[in-house]
Amino acid sequence: MTQAPTLRQFKLPDVGEGLTEGEILQWLVAVGDTVTVNQPLCEVETAKAAVELPSPFAGTVVELLFDAGTMVDVGAPIITIDTGDGGTPDAAAAPEATGSGLIGETNANGRTAVLVGYGPRSTEARRRPRRAPVEPAGTTPVPPPVTDDAPPLLATAPDMRSKPVRHGGLEVGRQAEAAALSEAAAPAREAAPGRRGPRPLAKPPVRKYAKDLGVDLAAITGSGTGGCITRADVDAAIAARSVPVAPAVPATDGAARQRIPIKGVRKHTAAAMVSSAFTAPHVTEFLTVDVTRMMKLRTRLAARPEFAGVKVSPLLFVAKALLLAAQRHPMVNSSWDEAAQEIVVHGQVNLGIAAATPRGLVVPNIKDAGRLPLAELAAALGELTETARAGRTQPGDMAGGTLTITNVGVFGVDTGTPILNPGEAAILAFGAVREMPWVHKGKVKPRQVTTLALSFDHRIIDGELGSRVLADVGALLQDPASALAY
Known part of the structure; x- marks a missing residue:
């Protein structure tokens, strides 16, 4: 009998004094890698410096929840690790730095994890709650989205790649789940005026790319798995416009303008x-x-x-x-x-x-x-x-x-x-x-x-x-x- 995986998520810690976000510069591990306690997982740039984040767990990397180049809120999970034996993090390496790391579990002392060597924050950093989709009359209710309060379930990652998900002993394909959510939420986009529909499916880099170009993802039909909007879909939406998003000022020397993000x-x-x-x-x-x-x-x-x-x-x-x-x-x-x-x-x-x-x-x-x-x-x-x-x-x-x-x-x-x-x-x-x-x-x-x-x-x-x-x-x-x- 195969032992069920013990999935733990590592949340982005506050690596400074009251920082609220950080950018993942690069991942130092990949899916399938075996990691040890305190092994560097990724390099993160904050408003003060670039630092390497050590792993509080030993095990196998199951999923990287954000791509390199993504801005992540402090307290948001960034990586999932299968510890296999269900053990707790090495207490000597990171005392009070994290909770057990189980998906959906809250730290025992109610504190947000911070980098080893820094004091923990006294409050939990949380993401803004998503709006629930509007269900028109006569339609089948859409299943509630998976949250951190659910049993161990690896379906909270931003991307919806086709991977088996364990929930209550049942294997559910992510592709099927994403397709079901997309199909059920489609009528909600045509709901009563004044109400917003569900958030379009797209990975964080694609959302940032669309935001920088002024493209509304709600107006795009995704061509990716389960209706996920891709970078190519955003480019196609721009090409279909009659007026360019940001027309470039004609330059006599042919040089193009450059925009540098302030971060x-x-x-x-x-x-x-x-x-x-x-x-x-x-x-x-x-x-x-x-x-x-x-x-x-x-x-x-x-x-x-x-x-x-x-x-x-x-x-x-x-x-x-x-x-x-x-x-x-x-x-x-x-x-x-x-x-x-x-x-x-x-x-x-x-x-x-x-x-x-x-x-x-x-x-x-x-x-x-x-x-x-x-x-x-x-x-x-x-x-x-x-x-x-x-x-x-x-x-x-x-x-x-x-x-x-x-x-x-x-x-x-x-x-x-x-x-x-x-x-x-x-x-x-x-x-x-x-x-x-x-x-x-x-x-x-x-x-x-x-x-x-x-x-x-x-x-x-x-x-x-x-x-x-x-x-x-x-x-x-x-x-x-x-x-x-x-």
Whole structure:
């Protein structure tokens, strides 16, 4: 006698702080693969970073519920695994991270699963309930849709491929079930005016494709299995239109326009910058500094044994100067608590470094950077930037920042007016170091010069304090030996 499969579904966890959705970048497993506990299942991009999700179960992959490139709500099942023996997840690997994972079963403590290593949310994320189809008089009632409250039933996946489904000991073909639902729901589309019919059958990528092109799926008859609408059906609907959906503006050079979806890190950055710009009153001050001595010190330090294998960049000295200035002026390392109507002066400096990545701008931070000696600070800066450029910065590395530096000089830019990282009181822009004519000891000589720009929240930092902080940073860069006076 063949043992019935034990099907468990893994729901998309909240891999950050209150995130609501994520995009499946790629699957690292396929249907039929055998997986172990903590084996990476897929790579997901959220509004903060791209992370790999580990499996809470050991077993065989039965179904991938979403295609790569699909945006998925937190709490929605993304994969079904047959554990075979009916065992529970490895408690040591993911304590309280998930429930048993049985389809239709609720976590024992009422919490939504989160990524291993992050705290669970206290509320369950749920999808919007589907509208029930309208049944005209004289027709056969449509069977109720399968829900998570049903017995173990593998029929909740978005696609309706023809696979056997076990329900109450009976094998029902998905193709037959989809066809029955489509045929029974057809009269409902012609129901009384003012009432919507059932949701058309289509996979998530097809729905997104149709939405981007402005195509109403309810007006399309699907040619796929069980009446499922395919990408080809959407293309055919567009071709049948008398007026194009989005006529392209004629271009003399023949170049086509490109539309880039606003999502992931870029979407989060845009929202954060708009909120910051229109919440905190920004003031920006500028200072041009002779950093010739700093550049000479950089050359000497790079040759020392304790800096072997570590990049000694000008950014290292800017970071150290800002950390020393924050010790002297603690208010620059603070934030505005609107709800409590308080200014929070932080006890340690979590120094953020703005980094440009292929997915957009991220600001990971070095925790308690003020306690690090120069060599350790250099190593931390190198590791932070390499991880960010590789797209592997974790959400925890970007949380809790208190003070930020943006290095626009690496792009050959002299300076800018940086926007505050939300929740912080100041941000320092470091421009390019250039050889320029400079008056030094009464004579015009070629010197290494850079420009600094400090933006600050004028609710917390007034002009005097902002000027003193910027002047201190400039003095430390101009004469690194003056750091001994701190």
